[in-house]
Amino acid sequence: MTIRKNITKRDFIKNAGLTTAAAATATVASPYVIRAQGAPIKWRMQTYAGSALGEHVIKPSIEAFNKAANGEMVIELYYADQLVPQGELFRSVQKGTIDAAQSDDDSAAAPVDVKIFAAYFPFASRYSLDVPALWEWWGLRKIWEEAYGEVEGVTWLSTGAWDPCNFGTTKPIKSVADLKGLRVYMFPTGGQFMQQFGVVPVALPYEDVEVAIQTGELDGVCWCGITEMYTVGWADVLKYYLTNNISGAWAGSYFVNTERWNALPPHLQELFKLSIDNSHYYRAHWYWWGEAHYRTTGGKLELTSIPDAEWQTVADAAVKFWDEAAKISPRCAKVVEILRNYNETMAKAGPPYRCA
Structure with a gap:
């Protein structure tokens, strides 16, 4: 038989206060709220695109990345030729002059045999969805990983579609x-x-x-x-x-300096990959809308x-x-x-x- 103890109003208020204080202490000490310590990681990234085009093909995704990184990392975005000439873009990532690049392999002068198939390989595709289908489902991702695995200092991450x-x-x-x-x-x-x-x-x-x-x-x-x-x-x-x-x-890729990439914690690597997918998705609907819109109006x-x-x-x-x-x-x-x-x-x- 359980004997219930009579609790006075004063005891209830006292115990409630102790419970609240303990909960508050537990909340302060809780490990799930993680804040960035010290200065954020900073990257410099250059795109092939000029500023007006860059507003669409990459800026929204980088802004989203910087926001989601919550102070742990900041990517500074530069447009075509602002830091290095387009033809030196790949080598600059390789040397660590810049940390990442968005470009086709062809005009960035990537030192791989498959660069000829980037940008606009004639009549290789008819629609924008052909590009991700080829890379993700027909084997080109594996081939690109193999090709860039032979190049020191640069990691290829993804290829997506642009406009015709x-x-x-x-x-x-x-x-x-x-x-x-x-x-x-x-x-x-x-x-x-x-x-x-x-x-x-x-x-x-x-x-x-x-x-x-x-x-x-x-x-x-x-x-x-x-x-x-x-x-x-x-x-x-x-x-x-x-x-x-x-x-x-157009088939365009994302490249990163291998040393800088490997130095990132796994969650920031995944966040950067998600920002790439965000950019791929934005371009898919923006270009699909625009090609018809500008032809007709x-x-x-x-x-x-x-x-x-x-x-x-x-x-x-x-x-x-x-x-x-x-x-x-x-x-x-x-x-x-x-x-x-x-x-x-x-x-x-x-x-x-x-x-x-």
């Missing part, structure tokens, strides 16, 4: 012949491919492109889709937009098209270009085989994957 690659020009293009002689700002591999049609690829610092178009040094760009042309101001100095593209999506660029039958000659030339790329190395041959199998599968699947 179309011509924006000061002269109308209505046939393949109209491409001849055009001086165009392009990525290295895309420019190499289009030279056979008379295009003259021109390399310039990103921020100089608009002025070069105004002065006539450039006849146009084949660097992006219509979303970027409007976002960065190129639509203000160009007149025409060719709806035929040489690739359905932009109002600054006149749309032109090359007939499908004639444009097929350019697509056929890409097949030969793929054959040459496969000769670079056994690894490149494997990538080309994957691209062929992937595109054959998409064609067999039919709409919406591929249309006749």
